[in-house]
Amino acid sequence: MNAPTPALVAARPERLRLVGQRRQLLGIMHQRLMVGMLIFGAVILAIVLRLTWLGLFGDHAGRQLTATSNVPSRGDIVDRDGQPLARTIDSWTVALQPSKVIGDKKALSVELSRLMPEKDPAGWLAEINSGKSFVYLRRRAAPRLVQALNELGEPGIALSREPDRLYPQTDLAAHVLGSTDIDGHGASGMERGMDKYLSNAATRSEPLTLSISSRVQQALEHELLEAKAQFNALGAAGVLLDIHTGEVLAMTSLPQLNPNIAGNMEPEARFNRATLGVFELGSTFKPFTVAMALDTGDVKSMGQIYPCYDRFLRPNGRAVTDTHPFGRPCSVAEIMMESSNIGTAQIAGQVGTDPMREFLKGMGFLDKVEVELPERARSLTIPKSGWDMSTTMTVGFGHAIAVTPLHLALGYATLYNGGLYRPATLLKVGKGHPVAKGRRVFSEETSYKMRALLRLVVTKGTGKKADAVGYRVGGKTGTAEKIIGGRYSKTANITSFAGVFPMDEPRYAMVVMLDEPKGTADTYGFRTAGWNAAPTFGKVVARIAPMLGVRPDMKRDANMNEVLPFVREEK
Numbered sequence: 001m002n003a004p005t006p007a008l009v010a011a012r013p014e015r016l017r018l019v020g021q022r023r024q025l026l027g028i029m030h031q032r033l034m035v036g037m038l039i040f041g042a043v044i045l046a047i048v049l050r051l052t053w054l055g056l057f058g059d060h061a062g063r064q065l066t067a068t069s070n071v072p073s074r075g076d077i078v079d080r081d082g083q084p085l086a087r088t089i090d091s092w093t094v095a096l097q098p099s100k101v102i103g104d105k106k107a108l109s110v111e112l113s114r115l116m117p118e119k120d121p122a123g124w125l126a127e128i129n130s131g132k133s134f135v136y137l138r139r140r141a142a143p144r145l146v147q148a149l150n151e152l153g154e155p156g157i158a159l160s161r162e163p164d165r166l167y168p169q170t171d172l173a174a175h176v177l178g179s180t181d182i183d184g185h186g187a188s189g190m191e192r193g194m195d196k197y198l199s200n201a202a203t204r205s206e207p208l209t210l211s212i213s214s215r216v217q218q219a220l221e222h223e224l225l226e227a228k229a230q231f232n233a234l235g236a237a238g239v240l241l242d243i244h245t246g247e248v249l250a251m252t253s254l255p256q257l258n259p260n261i262a263g264n265m266e267p268e269a270r271f272n273r274a275t276l277g278v279f280e281l282g283s284t285f286k287p288f289t290v291a292m293a294l295d296t297g298d299v300k301s302m303g304q305i306y307p308c309y310d311r312f313l314r315p316n317g318r319a320v321t322d323t324h325p326f327g328r329p330c331s332v333a334e335i336m337m338e339s340s341n342i343g344t345a346q347i348a349g350q351v352g353t354d355p356m357r358e359f360l361k362g363m364g365f366l367d368k369v370e371v372e373l374p375e376r377a378r379s380l381t382i383p384k385s386g387w388d389m390s391t392t393m394t395v396g397f398g399h400a401i402a403v404t405p406l407h408l409a410l411g412y413a414t415l416y417n418g419g420l421y422r423p424a425t426l427l428k429v430g431k432g433h434p435v436a437k438g439r440r441v442f443s444e445e446t447s448y449k450m451r452a453l454l455r456l457v458v459t460k461g462t463g464k465k466a467d468a469v470g471y472r473v474g475g476k477t478g479t480a481e482k483i484i485g486g487r488y489s490k491t492a493n494i495t496s497f498a499g500v501f502p503m504d505e506p507r508y509a510m511v512v513m514l515d516e517p518k519g520t521a522d523t524y525g526f527r528t529a530g531w532n533a534a535p536t537f538g539k540v541v542a543r544i545a546p547m548l549g550v551r552p553d554m555k556r557d558a559n560m561n562e563v564l565p566f567v568r569e570e571k
Contacts, residue, residue: 073163074184075197075204077177079214080249080428082207084168086177086191086259091164092146094137094157098128101156105129108154112137115148128156139182140164165191171256173217175272176210176248176373176426179262188262188270190426193372209428211247216240219543220250224512227536228254231517231527237273237405240510240544243413243500245429246422246436248371249508249548251275251406276375278402279513282529283339283462284478284498285398287454289348290336291415292359294446298350302333302453303566312342316390320345320397323528331566336453337461339477341397348396349389356392357384360401362441363411363421369404370423379403398478405511408498412509416454416500419447451558455503459560460567466497466534468541470552474506475499475537477529482516492516495529497537502550503558512537 077086101108109125116137119127127135138145139162149157165180178189185199186192190210197203224236240250253273257265271277293299308330312320320341326334335343348356360366368378380402382391394400406424414421420438427433454474457463462477475497482492496513500506517532519525545552 073204074165074180074199076207077190077198078207078209079173079212079217080210080247081213082209083214085173085210085212085214087166087168088163089166090161091139092141092143093139093160093162094141094146094149095160096127096135096137097156097158098130098132098135099156101128101154103152103154103156108152108156111152115145167259169214170260171258172214172221173210173212173251174257174259174262175253175274175375176212176251177259178373179259182263188375189259189272189373192374209430211242211249211426211428212251213249213547215547216544217250217252219547220540221252221254221256223536223540223543224252224254225256226539227512227514227517227532231514231520231523231532233514233517233532235268235273235515237277237513237515238511238540239274239405239409240508241409241413241424243417243506243509244435246410246413246425247429248406248424248426250544251426253277272373272375273513273515274405275369275371275373276377276404278377278380278404279494279496279515280399280402280480280483281405281408281494281496281498281513282398282478282480283341284408284476284496284511285395285401286336286339286344287415287450287476288359288363288411289344289351289356289396290332290453291442291446291450292351292356293347294449295359295442296351296355299332299347301566302449302563303331305329305331306335306343306346308335308340308343312345314345314390314393315388318390320393331568333453333456333563333566334568336476337456337567339457339462344397345393348393351392351396353387353389353392356395357387359441360395362439363414364423365401365403365407365411369406369410371406372426377404379407399480405496405513408496409509409511412498412500412511414441415450416447416506416509418444449562451503451506452560452562454500455558455560456563456567458499462530463497463499463534465530466499466537466541468501468538468545470554471541471545471550472502472504472553472557473499473538473541474501474503474558475534477534479528479530493527495527495533497529497533499537501541501545502553502556504556507550508548510537510540512540 074088078084105128109121109128112124113121163184176189178191179187180191181187186195194208220238224238228236236254238252241248251274255269257269308326310325322340322342324338330343364370365379368376382400391400410424419440419442421441422436422438429435457476458467458473463475466475467473478496480494481488482494484492494515495517498511500509512533514533517527519527523531
């Protein structure tokens, strides 16, 4: 017999349908979970990358985002030895948010007036009720004020931090450094001239290194301050250059300026006399005239003779006179030694108008002074169309042309570095800032011959008081009547001394200038350069020469045999 066949049990359709739906639902949930995890991971990655970018490159990394968060950070400024001259620090900013004030508005206005008396309670109450969203109470607020405002406990008063520029040396090299405005942008000086570098995220991590030496700068400023006080002058200026590189090692303008509060200083203090002030600097121009004549061949030796009697008439009929008239024929050496206007005018006449203008152009005297500062002035002189032989003679002894002290210092650097003009620079010369290529103005032979002539002025002439024992100073005094109200004043002078040291191997050129110095008992009432600017120059050299590595040496000097035979010893 055959065994019975087991019966097949059919699955319920409803159950199979539920199993399928469950599997489909689990698949969808799994897909959604994976998508969600991917999105979450992408968001986390984006946040991490953004934070990393802000930390490395962002302008406001780690800084509270407020209405002041657009203030740019700035790089430091240091002197040539790395000493800090300008830094950026965090300062407090205090603001009022009227819509968030919850306390008694009248009481708050009284407290604000007590702490910040620039407005009375009514004025502060008007600000509170103004409906504005944001009102500055004080930027760069003092810590005491911040603490007092914070203690009021008013949510409508907001405290935040923002970058602030600090000049730790206060007024040292202030006109060189300049200052920033309330928003942190360069407003003057190198802060403005190098604003892009200092605020650029790619460069501001490295400090801007200036050519200035803080030690030399302090010495120059101190001696000029002493001279300004001693001679009761309105102002003063000084410039020191390395004649081979064009580097400005020191530059000052008086009255003093504190860049930390530059906006509160008087306009007279903010004015940079060294690069923006133009002055007739008198007889300091005479060496250029003689050098021009040597280069053109019109003067063949320091013994060349000119008639130096009591007066000399220019082509326009106006007379030229001397402070110390010779009353006899005199040599080129004597003309420079005693600063003869009569002799120099005749030499200028030999050079001629067009050649003189070419020389002046070559030394930068007819253009804006070349330096990185935005405060740069163009010299003032008679237009070429009106420049005749009388003008040439007048310019030859330092009048009818007004230049800045930096112009003059660059002229002396050009004359004594071998005859090459290079623009001045306030940036330290080095790998990233090489020495500028020069243009020839004077021959090397002329540059060499002029050494003994300027040394003669200091050893035997009008510049005796500029000598610094052992440092072989050469230079020239300059006294010019100041123009006041469009007229030359008989009672107000600009006095200056321009010189080079050491004269046997020139390295540094310097100009010191006093604005309206007064006569004193020590000067017997005289107010000319030989009595005030010259001794100031000598004091500065005595202080700074050791800092610059120039040793005193009584056995070295310029070759004085080129000039001494042509100087008559008066009995």
